[in-house]
Amino acid sequence: MINAADTVWMLIATALVMMMTPTLGFFYGGLVRKKNILSVLMQCMVILAVVSIQWVLIGYTLAFGPDKGGIIGGLEFAFLNGVGLAPLEGQTIPHQLFVCFQMMFAVITPALIVGAFAERIKFSGFLLFTILWSTLIYDPMAHWVWASGGWLFSMGALDFAGGTVIHITAGISALVFSILIGKRRGNGTSSSPHNLPFAVLGAAFLWFGWFGFNAGSALGVKGQTVSAFLNTNTAAAGAAVTWMILDWFVHKTPTALGVITGIVAGLVAITPAAGFVTPMASIAIGAGGSLLGFIFVSYVKKKLGYDDSLDVFGVHGIAGIWGALATGLFASKEIGGTDGLFYGNPHQLWVQFVTVVVAIVFSAVGTYILYKICDLILGMRVDARDENIGLDLTQHHESAYTLVD
Amino acid sequence: MINAADTVWMLIATALVMMMTPTLGFFYGGLVRKKNILSVLMQCMVILAVVSIQWVLIGYTLAFGPDKGGIIGGLEFAFLNGVGLAPLEGQTIPHQLFVCFQMMFAVITPALIVGAFAERIKFSGFLLFTILWSTLIYDPMAHWVWASGGWLFSMGALDFAGGTVIHITAGISALVFSILIGKRRGNGTSSSPHNLPFAVLGAAFLWFGWFGFNAGSALGVKGQTVSAFLNTNTAAAGAAVTWMILDWFVHKTPTALGVITGIVAGLVAITPAAGFVTPMASIAIGAGGSLLGFIFVSYVKKKLGYDDSLDVFGVHGIAGIWGALATGLFASKEIGGTDGLFYGNPHQLWVQFVTVVVAIVFSAVGTYILYKICDLILGMRVDARDENIGLDLTQHHESAYTLVD
Amino acid sequence: MINAADTVWMLIATALVMMMTPTLGFFYGGLVRKKNILSVLMQCMVILAVVSIQWVLIGYTLAFGPDKGGIIGGLEFAFLNGVGLAPLEGQTIPHQLFVCFQMMFAVITPALIVGAFAERIKFSGFLLFTILWSTLIYDPMAHWVWASGGWLFSMGALDFAGGTVIHITAGISALVFSILIGKRRGNGTSSSPHNLPFAVLGAAFLWFGWFGFNAGSALGVKGQTVSAFLNTNTAAAGAAVTWMILDWFVHKTPTALGVITGIVAGLVAITPAAGFVTPMASIAIGAGGSLLGFIFVSYVKKKLGYDDSLDVFGVHGIAGIWGALATGLFASKEIGGTDGLFYGNPHQLWVQFVTVVVAIVFSAVGTYILYKICDLILGMRVDARDENIGLDLTQHHESAYTLVD
Amino acid sequence: MKYIIAVIRPHKLEEVKRELEKNEIHLMTVVDVLGCGRQKGVTEVYRGVTEVDNLLRKVKLEIAVNDEYLDKAIAAIMKAAPEGDIGDGKIFIFDMAECIRIRTGEKGNLAIG
Amino acid sequence: MKYIIAVIRPHKLEEVKRELEKNEIHLMTVVDVLGCGRQKGVTEVYRGVTEVDNLLRKVKLEIAVNDEYLDKAIAAIMKAAPEGDIGDGKIFIFDMAECIRIRTGEKGNLAIG
Amino acid sequence: MKYIIAVIRPHKLEEVKRELEKNEIHLMTVVDVLGCGRQKGVTEVYRGVTEVDNLLRKVKLEIAVNDEYLDKAIAAIMKAAPEGDIGDGKIFIFDMAECIRIRTGEKGNLAIG
Numbered sequence A, B, C: 001m002i003n004a005a006d007t008v009w010m011l012i013a014t015a016l017v018m019m020m021t022p023t024l025g026f027f028y029g030g031l032v033r034k035k036n037i038l039s040v041l042m043q044c045m046v047i048l049a050v051v052s053i054q055w056v057l058i059g060y061t062l063a064f065g066p067d068k069g070g071i072i073g074g075l076e077f078a079f080l081n082g083v084g085l086a087p088l089e090g091q092t093i094p095h096q097l098f099v100c101f102q103m104m105f106a107v108i109t110p111a112l113i114v115g116a117f118a119e120r121i122k123f124s125g126f127l128l129f130t131i132l133w134s135t136l137i138y139d140p141m142a143h144w145v146w147a148s149g150g151w152l153f154s155m156g157a158l159d160f161a162g163g164t165v166i167h168i169t170a171g172i173s174a175l176v177f178s179i180l181i182g183k184r185r186g187n188g189t190s191s192s193p194h195n196l197p198f199a200v201l202g203a204a205f206l207w208f209g210w211f212g213f214n215a216g217s218a219l220g221v222k223g224q225t226v227s228a229f230l231n232t233n234t235a236a237a238g239a240a241v242t243w244m245i246l247d248w249f250v251h252k253t254p255t256a257l258g259v260i261t262g263i264v265a266g267l268v269a270i271t272p273a274a275g276f277v278t279p280m281a282s283i284a285i286g287a288g289g290s291l292l293g294f295i296f297v298s299y300v301k302k303k304l305g306y307d308d309s310l311d312v313f314g315v316h317g318i319a320g321i322w323g324a325l326a327t328g329l330f331a332s333k334e335i336g337g338t339d340g341l342f343y344g345n346p347h348q349l350w351v352q353f354v355t356v357v358v359a360i361v362f363s364a365v366g367t368y369i370l371y372k373i374c375d376l377i378l379g380m381r382v383d384a385r386d387e388n389i390g391l392d393l394t395q396h397h398e399s400a401y402t403l404v405d
Numbered sequence D, E, F: 001m002k003y004i005i006a007v008i009r010p011h012k013l014e015e016v017k018r019e020l021e022k023n024e025i026h027l028m029t030v031v032d033v034l035g036c037g038r039q040k041g042v043t044e045v046y047r048g049v050t051e052v053d054n055l056l057r058k059v060k061l062e063i064a065v066n067d068e069y070l071d072k073a074i075a076a077i078m079k080a081a082p083e084g085d086i087g088d089g090k091i092f093i094f095d096m097a098e099c100i101r102i103r104t105g106e107k108g109n110l111a112i113g
């Protein structure tokens, strides 16, 4: 039966998650150089448009259509055939609204990867990759973890709002992608963010939207909704404070970029756990995500030498993995119905671990293959001249700002 | 009887639509030159303030007061006299909330026209025109189409969320206005947008707000609400993709400005149809609005030579007309209770056509007369010196940005 | 009993109020010089993080824990111990959601003060002060006025959404702070806002968020919710128009900064009254707040010569005081259950007056003491060199924008 | 070899460029500047603080020319830039000791054009 | 006729302008620049990448003066600009071959002021 | 004393600075400019209006040097700035009449470095 209050909540949650993708564009766009901001914004807006279409045509049915052997959804719902307003079994919102909500997750996941190849990707290659990646990596992964019948779901994997499906998948793909496409030219020098206020704007609205992302994942108004809401906020806060303190100790100064990076790391970390843990645990999870993110971004990345332009791996991948595992540690039956290690259920941690490994392997291998294919067909990297002039002018024939006018 | 869930949804929808007017300011403001952005933002904020007041004093009662001969509402509700919390007949939300929701529509409509006269209008003239236009064009038009008793409403015109009342009316007024006020000086050279990221920000939040605009027009949480929500999204997406492809073929490059223009065109096109059509139809409607908008903006405007600074006519007018007619084509009884041509009801297309013609004629003639009156009283166009220096400094004695500091 | 619709509304209202703090950062940040914008944004984001943590650890229980003698809440709810999902007596939303909603108020109040010491404060001093101020000024004040058992609450003080607790407290603290920290160097020359569009963006989203702030303060979906919603809008509109007209008469030009300042003044003024007055009264209250704000900002401040960088006192303090008193004038039993002077109940005005005086004295004395303590421990003001170079580079080692890239 | 610095009104840039191009002067460097001159600035008002900021937005052109192009360049600017009001700007002319094209290493008159 | 280029600290602009005006020098052109000098830049930190960017924000003034005003102008700048720390800036002086007021076509000394 | 104005490609700034520093030239002033040269601009498209804007982003360096450093400076720029394509930029050299360090009042060669 449809519940009106649940429906209202999910309408809003969906709208909030939709808003996160452009907002992510500003978070990323503020951090690139002036000559590349439009390309980042463009990529985010185009993903929003293209995946919205892909989802109603084919994506939704692959992810949530009637299960075929735990591996993929059938094509029964292609073109939203037969997807009406009557709720799915076990749900209280119109089926079409569930489609919408899940659509926004399908949209934001490839958008996260944008940060990895920023400032050097060919738009055509990007577009092909995105469509393939959504269809062949995201849709199956969503099926495995979230669809009843999906094999990881059947194993009992906990992923409240997409820590594994979204953040690990995107983070790992970002890492592989950034290695394959190679470093930016002249990287390391004068690569200061061209408009940090835009990045702060993005982070602020990501926080705002994440309430829809996490608390919306309860698919209605329940106790879990409120838990997830509160946990989202405290995790982000704990993570921000953690990064600030680390910055202060290690780099002798608290930075705005540090605080907003921490915020995102905290939001990522709490994502899989949001509806399963206590508020105090959420602070710890946020802080942990921030700490690990800090280490990866400040040290490991330098060591390994790949050029993940905007630290998608360091922030989403690492904090996502941490969050998925932490869910297996901190989950409490009282909040979300399942206990984790700390409440005497080590098995859950094992399940979480398996899920994480699957997500890593699947997205790494998948991204590798898709990259190679797209690179062959269209080429993925712009030539030196275009990179020097900037993607805005060379890929889109536009400038973000005028100098004289 | 008041329904709490409906009320919550309408509170949010109202807030979202409120947010669209400033957001529209950024969409427009990013596209003008540096010296004029504040004037655009100022106009949008002032419309929000002034029409909010006009509406509670007189506008609401003119539009939705007890019908007088199908032409106008009576003054019974002036100053919100007798407008309390009890719902109107057939509604489930407090009367005052209906006032608020409709207020935001009354606000955004004249704000749309701002794009037509940007960069050359006198603020005083603008203000007088806006107040008169709201009262004498918008309020009657809203009555005709939306108020029970309004003559177009009685004819059975379908306009879910204001394709006719809002977008056609504004788009046509914009065309007439831009012809009357004349071209910008030195137009055609170096008129690149001064801050495209602002325009992207605007478009992104317009999309976000449009969920409230369209899905809110169901005035509660029903099946139609969800249909309208989903359709809004797919139409915007379809339109964005369409414009991108057209840009790519015709101008050899996909552009960010193209994508966001497409988004707005798609949102406009689906507005009258949102609660009446299937998701697949909504893609077609969005794509159609985008295609027609593209043709007008890229070719027809150049041919005709008027200077509609930010293409209000090309985007809102044309896509609005298309949307109103497309509603008569694609409407399906199953979704919204009425069939269109494609479902065997050609009469509906005829009704839509009549409504469109009425809206065009009424707003064209009305705008012509009001322009002439305002021009006589206060003058509408700034002199050459003020236009060269820019409206920010000459109309508001402010600069948007500092150069040295 | 938990009510689902109430819960949905409060979830959204909470998210909206959360969004206001970063948004306030843009309102303020746009008005400072280029070299200080990050410091302002940083302060707002850090307050959001730090007070979120402070609140769940200790703040909430101090403010809303079981009353101890009317003065303070007990520590029973420290670390959210025992704070679950069951609603508090008289409420219809989960206890944790009430915690979240109130948290956002605790967050934004110290953030308001940021405008007073902008461009010259040491980050470490700021951080210490904020934590102490939240705990020792805000939390008790919130208890007195809002907690059942609080002594001002028991007196019957009306403060719908925090005019006294939030705006007067912050405004007065801002005044005292700005006097203690002293004027900015070289103030008075070339202090034009470096990015007015950011300030407009901030004001627009503050307006949007204020719907959650005021209408959310009904703690559910009732008649008062809708009244507060409508009143919020009309007050902001009335205030914007008032400031615009005053600017036009007095300074010969309507300004964008004037309009957005008026908007904020109007929103502040209506805050305590939102659920108690009629729409027409709300216009008057907004206009009054704007008029008084205008006088203070344009004349009194110059006379007195303190340097409240962004007019926190002139806008929040003055309009807050006006709003609190106006509530005692315009309150109507029909709307919110209590009459004010104009409806024959002079006593209410007296109660409001006492509350205002208490808030002024308490926050003035408290801020004075805390300032002195923090100044002793860490120092509050940066040295001349740091102030000249700007806080972004010296306090955070970052630049907001690149010049060449 | 001469180096011309011309400060003009921003909205005249296109016209001046076009006029220079008509005279076969295609190369120049353009900078956004604030100019302080006889032209009184527009009054600015910020929350009641009125200030006549006498720094106005201008555009500065820098053009290196061979001596025989100097008069042409000046004439072109003088033709396209003025509005006849105070604030039209100035032209400053300098002797240039050397000019080198980075790409080719060409020097002197050869390098200028 | 001389052309003065002075690079100063941004927050000194107002003072320098005031001092110049006291000496009847009202005309100048101002540009936002980055200066690389002896002054060590402020360390910048971006996600743990610490860089001492030695490009600091400065303001560049360009002032054309008649020879008899040169010393006044220099004195005014020398008076108002320094803080006494490294980073106070420099003054560069050039001979100017010609100066033309676009509005009137006046040349030379007449055009400068 | 010489004053060098060099217009280069923006992304070459770091390299040029590094090369100059190798040659003990540490002081310079940098400005963001638009350059109009032989290099054809990138076509820009705005809602179907295609324009080849031939104003391209460049960076302008201004370097005052003692005569004995002139050749070093030029060589450094010539080494680091070119890509070999049209658009590499130009170097303009001027005689400088005087140079003053604001902080100390030092003049001439002493003040330059």
Ligand SMILES: Nc1ncnc2c1ncn2[C@@H]1O[C@H](COP(=O)(O)OP(=O)(O)O)[C@@H](O)[C@H]1O
Residues within 6 Å of the ligand: D007, D034, D035, D036, D037, D038, D039, D056, D058, D085, D086, D087, D088, D089, D090, E027, E028, E029, E030, E062, E063, E064, E065, E101, E102, E103, E112, E113
């Ligand atoms: N002596 C000067 N030194 C440097 N710049 C100057 C000088 N005189 C004029 N300028 C520049 O030229 C611009 C226009 O000069 P102004 O005196 O306003 O106009 P006009 O030349 O028509 O009298 C000024 O804003 C300034 O940028």
Ligand SMILES: Nc1ncnc2c1ncn2[C@@H]1O[C@H](COP(=O)(O)OP(=O)(O)O)[C@@H](O)[C@H]1O
Residues within 6 Å of the ligand: E007, E034, E035, E036, E037, E038, E039, E056, E058, E085, E086, E087, E088, E089, E090, F027, F028, F029, F030, F062, F063, F064, F065, F101, F102, F103, F112, F113
């Ligand atoms: N030789 C030079 N060529 C070009 N610009 C210079 C030169 N020397 C100094 N400058 C400019 O002057 C600014 C201040 O110089 P700096 O050496 O930091 O201070 P000081 O003159 O007090 O020693 C520099 O940032 C730079 O912009």
Ligand SMILES: Nc1ncnc2c1ncn2[C@@H]1O[C@H](COP(=O)(O)OP(=O)(O)O)[C@@H](O)[C@H]1O
Residues within 6 Å of the ligand: D027, D028, D029, D030, D062, D063, D064, D065, D101, D102, D103, D112, D113, F007, F034, F035, F036, F037, F038, F039, F056, F058, F085, F086, F087, F088, F089, F090
């Ligand atoms: N005669 C000139 N006067 C002023 N600036 C010039 C001149 N010639 C070149 N420039 C500057 O140098 C830049 C590069 O010049 P360009 O002709 O494109 O390359 P190249 O020197 O490789 O032929 C131009 O964009 C312009 O800013």
